[in-house]
Amino acid sequence: DGGITQSPKYLFRKEGQNVTLSCEQNLNHDAMYWYRQDPGQGLRLIYYSQIVNDFQKGDIAEGYSVSREKKESFPLTVTSAQKNPTAFYLCASSGQGAGETQYFGPGTRLLVL
């Protein structure tokens, strides 16, 4: 069954703690993306990767880091430098190139304790 999985569904972070959100896809897509969604706002791009071992900052990369060591995996780390991390995080993947449809995982909701 092809698709994108994200884990966990809910994640709690303490002040000053780094947390890592998982994103895996078996669609054989080259490109992967991380978005943040806040109430009343559109999806905002954090990081994206067009190919293994390469990634680029999106519009709101500060306080986040990523890696792309495998085609299937694109984990996102929310560092302690991110002062307002509470949000719904969505991972997506697509074929490479303009006009390819992005398909989304189920999302991870991050809450700060």
Added chain:
Amino acid sequence: GQNIDQPTEMTATEGAIVQINCTYQTSGFNGLFWYQQHAGEAPTFLSYNVLDGLEEKGRFSSFLSRSKGYSYLLLKELQMKDSASYLCACSGGGATNKLIFGTGTLLAVQP
């Protein structure tokens, strides 16, 4: 600059037709996507327009005018399950597939 505008909320009646508009101003443009998102869930793909005109897919149709920077999503024979947010997103030009999203339109379908 990059700007995508959609109405924040709309209400419609079950069985009726509703049109959700989207206007955009982007520095580059390849095409326009529409996604549906139910509360707390992932966005799901509805349509992609790259050429001017109307694309019909079952109860949903999407229209694009590149010269006017305008698109709409038309939903016919509304059902209660169509209550969701509808996201307009522009493929921003160039070789990458970066998308720029509007804030979404929350549609409430009433009996």
